[in-house]
Amino acid sequence: MSNQNYYELYRRSCIGVSLMDALDDMISRGRMTPQLAMKILSNFDRGIAEVLASRVKATLSFKGHLDTYRFCDDVWTFLVTDVTFKFPQKDKPSISTKKVKIVSCNSKKPGEQ
Secondary structure, X not given: OOOOOOXXXXXXXXXXXXXXXXXXXXXXXXXXXXXHHHHHHHHHHHHHHHHHHHXXXXXXXXXXXXXXXXXXXXXXXXXXXXXEEEOOOOOOOOEEEEEEXXXXXXXXXOOOO
C-alpha cells in the first residue's frame, strides 16, 4: 500500500456517510482509536477510487443549462439546471431534474503522466 492521496469526495455518498457514522460510534464507545478510523477512511477513499476506475463501464448522456462553473485546486465544479439524463438502453426512460452538481477531478494518480 502506498501513501498516495485520494480525493475524499465519496465520503459524502450514502455508503461513505454510513461508514463515517459507524466509525464515529465506535470511537465514542471507546472501541476504536481516531487514528485507526482515519486509516479506514483513507483505505475507503483509495478502494472506491480504484473500483470506479477499473470496474464501472456504464454510460449515460445528459442535457441541461450550465448555470455556474468553477475550477479550483484541479477540481471542476459544474452546476447544471433543467437536466435530462438519457440511458443507452432503449427500454429505460429518461430522468429529469431541476438541478445537478457535477464535481470532476483528475483521474490520474499523483505522479502519473
